[in-house]
Amino acid sequence: MISVNPENLSERENYKFLTGSIIPRPIALITTQSHTGVINVAPFSFFNIVSSSPPMLSVSVQRKKGVQKDTARNALKSREFVVHITDEDIIEDVNQTAAELPPGDSELFLTKFTAIPSEKVSVPGLQEAKVRLECILEQAIPLAGSGDNPGCDLLIGRIVCYHIDEGIYDKGRIDPSGLKPVARLAGQTYTKLGELFELQRP
Numbered sequence: 073m074i075s076v077n078p079e080n081l082s083e084r085e086n087y088k089f090l091t092g093s094i095i096p097r098p099i100a101l102i103t104t105q106s107h108t109g110v111i112n113v114a115p116f117s118f119f120n121i122v123s124s125s126p127p128m129l130s131v132s133v134q135r136k137k138g139v140q141k142d143t144a145r146n147a148l149k150s151r152e153f154v155v156h157i158t159d160e161d162i163i164e165d166v167n168q169t170a171a172e173l174p175p176g177d178s179e180l181f182l183t184k185f186t187a188i189p190s191e192k193v194s195v196p197g198l199q200e201a202k203v204r205l206e207c208i209l210e211q212a213i214p215l216a217g218s219g220d221n222p223g224c225d226l227l228i229g230r231i232v233c234y235h236i237d238e239g240i241y242d243k244g245r246i247d248p249s250g251l252k253p254v255a256r257l258a259g260q261t262y263t264k265l266g267e268l269f270e271l272q273r274p
C-alpha cells in the first residue's frame with residue numbers, strides 16, 4: 073500500500089486522489105435563479121443525502137480562487153434551489169451546463185432543457201429530469217481554505233417537494249433501471265448503472 077499525507081499534496085493532487093477513489097458519484101444538476109431572474113444551471117458530483125427525516129441533501133460548491141460559483145451565490149441569496157438527478161437521457165445536456173458563463177448568461181440556452189415552474193420554491197426546475205427535488209437552503213457552511221478565505225460552500229438543502237416520473241415509480245419505490253442514473257468518476261469519465269445484486273442484512 074502507498075500511504076500519503078494529504079498535507080504534502082497540492083490542491084490538484086488531493087482532488088485527483090478524492091475524485092479517483094470516491095466513485096461513482098451521483099450528479100446533481102442544480103437550477104438557481106439570480107436576483108435579476110437569470111436561471112443558472114450547473115452539475116455537481118460532490119453530492120449526497122444528509123438526512124431522510126426531514127429529507128435533506130448536501131452539495132459542495134468549490135470556490136475558484138476564492139470566488140463563489142453562480143450556484144452558491146444564487147442559493148445563498150434566494151435560499152432556494154432545485155436538484156435534478158442526472159440520467160442517461162440528459163447527460164449530454166448536463167455536460168453542456170458545466171460551461172463557465174458570466175453570471176448574467178443562462179446555461180439553459182446551451183441545452184434542450186425546458187424550464188418548468190416549481191410548486192414550493194420560486195426557482196424553476198427542468199422538465200426533462202426524471203427526478204426533481206425542490207429545496208430550501210437549510211444551511212450554507214463556508215469550509216476549508218484559509219482564514220477569511222473559504223475554499224468551498226457546503227450547501228445543505230431541505231427537500232420541500234419531490235417530482236418523480238410516474239414511469240419509474242411504483243408503490244413508493246423508484247425503479248433504478250428506469251431512472252438510468254449516470255455517475256461521475258475522475259476527470260471526464262462517467263458510468264452507467266452496473267450489475268444489480270442483493271444481500272441479506274445480518
Ligand SMILES: Cc1cc2nc3c(=O)[nH]c(=O)nc-3n(C[C@H](O)[C@H](O)[C@H](O)COP(=O)(O)O)c2cc1C
Pocket residue numbers: 099112113114115116117118119132133134135141142143144166167169170171172173256
Ligand atoms: C459532471 C460534473 C460534476 C461537477 N461537480 C462539481 C462539484 O461537485 N463541485 C463543484 O464546485 N464543481 C463541480 N463541477 C464544475 C461545475 O459544474 C462548473 O464549475 C460550473 O461552471 C459551475 O457553474 P456556476 O458557476 O454556474 O454555478 C462539475 C462539473 C461536471 C461536468
